[in-house]
Amino acid sequence: MATPPPISSTPPFKQRPSKYQYQSGFGNSFESEAVKGSLPYGQNTPQRVANGLYAEQLSGNAFTVPRAQQQRSWLYRIRPGVCHTPLVPFEKPTLLDSACSIVNPNQLRWKPFPIPEKKHDFVEGLITIAGAGHASVRHGIAIHIYTANENMVNKSFYNSDGDFLIVPQQGTLDIQTEFGFLEVHSGEICVIQRGVTFSVNVPDGPSRGYICEVFGAHFRLPDLGPIGSNGLANPRDFLSPVAAFEDVQVQHVKINKFLGKLFTATQDHSPFNVVAWHGNYCPYKYDLNLFCAVNSVTFDHLDPSIFTVLTAPTNEPGVAAADFVIFPPRWLVQENTFRPPYYHRNCMSEFMGLIRGVYEAKKEGFLPGGGSLHSCMTPHGPDADTFNGAIGAELKPTKIPDVALAFMFESSLILGISDYANKNFIDDDYWKCWQNIANNFKNHQQQ
Numbered sequence: 001m002a003t004p005p006p007i008s009s010t011p012p013f014k015q016r017p018s019k020y021q022y023q024s025g026f027g028n029s030f031e032s033e034a035v036k037g038s039l040p041y042g043q044n045t046p047q048r049v050a051n052g053l054y055a056e057q058l059s060g061n062a063f064t065v066p067r068a069q070q071q072r073s074w075l076y077r078i079r080p081g082v083c084h085t086p087l088v089p090f091e092k093p094t095l096l097d098s099a100c101s102i103v104n105p106n107q108l109r110w111k112p113f114p115i116p117e118k119k120h121d122f123v124e125g126l127i128t129i130a131g132a133g134h135a136s137v138r139h140g141i142a143i144h145i146y147t148a149n150e151n152m153v154n155k156s157f158y159n160s161d162g163d164f165l166i167v168p169q170q171g172t173l174d175i176q177t178e179f180g181f182l183e184v185h186s187g188e189i190c191v192i193q194r195g196v197t198f199s200v201n202v203p204d205g206p207s208r209g210y211i212c213e214v215f216g217a218h219f220r221l222p223d224l225g226p227i228g229s230n231g232l233a234n235p236r237d238f239l240s241p242v243a244a245f246e247d248v249q250v251q252h253v254k255i256n257k258f259l260g261k262l263f264t265a266t267q268d269h270s271p272f273n274v275v276a277w278h279g280n281y282c283p284y285k286y287d288l289n290l291f292c293a294v295n296s297v298t299f300d301h302l303d304p305s306i307f308t309v310l311t312a313p314t315n316e317p318g319v320a321a322a323d324f325v326i327f328p329p330r331w332l333v334q335e336n337t338f339r340p341p342y343y344h345r346n347c348m349s350e351f352m353g354l355i356r357g358v359y360e361a362k363k364e365g366f367l368p369g370g371g372s373l374h375s376c377m378t379p380h381g382p383d384a385d386t387f388n389g390a391i392g393a394e395l396k397p398t399k400i401p402d403v404a405l406a407f408m409f410e411s412s413l414i415l416g417i418s419d420y421a422n423k424n425f426i427d428d429d430y431w432k433c434w435q436n437i438a439n440n441f442k443n444h445q446q447q
């Protein structure tokens, strides 16, 4: 299947064609039934569910969290999720790393992670790059790369540890979930929460992308403060599946990630047997082209938090375990301003990836499918060439072109590195891009 053409980030937008239907809205309480009359009316657990279905609740939060945070769904399925053999350790070696015990405070950059030619699916292709905290205490994050060149056939995955925010970089993901289907192109993202069973096909062949896994609170839309009630990622642009089921007897392998380790079980039927569901705990996707960016229209930079698409908070107000931030195509219009990102040292940790094009602060070396990590208080900023270009540039309105799309997973946690990431595809010369920054402080001693 050919890769679909990218959709323009310039309005008027066209809805991206998809073979699936969706329901629109962030955090809505949805309801969907693939067979009419399958959802109980006015209650969740009638004595006998219509059409011989089983009722099963999937809880996304403790039962007693404040109502505004409560996320749960009711699934009405052909057989409940419990019908499987005991879970046993996954037989294949994996590159998942729940420890991330390598400590490295340097500016780090990785060349594009290659997609191995040997046949592997989405789960087998998970590679942990960095992380902090642990699923056992429900606090922390992990950053993974995925690659895949093979569909998950009669195989599914669910994660007990946290939520996956998936950022495809190369190739479309055709994802079957208990709640229905999601087709996620490069330039879109999806979130698949803790416990949701899903299976990934790669219709474009070799595929690659990034994952931010959060062990604590779910992703939510950031507060907008004085921006008001519109802008950034608008709730109506988030899309969730409609119910779709298969009633097949087949040998199926279910893979579970539990405290960083993989386990498998088998069952004699498809887990994608949810005929109807309702609730507000369900996967969703979002087209990054629809992000309505704000920035200064006079002078200077605002902080990059203005580009936050989703945030997974900690218990401390305004402090995120993970912010998902994008640097989208947009106009730069500030007067008398150094327009690239400024030099800075951040109390947060910044993992960056590139979906396509060229990032504005690094014209070379930071490539799609690669990454960089600037940890807590590690200084960074534009390389010398970018700096010299920017201070001499004519400051007319310019557009960061449509082909450029970088993103950042920004965390208040201090990230350790996986053993794999410490040894593979590191750009050993990264530090050199700042070494020819000149001393421009001239002749002031004589004045």
Ligand SMILES: [Fe+2]
Pocket (backbone or CB within 6 Å): 344, 346, 350, 374, 380
């Ligand atoms: Fe930064």
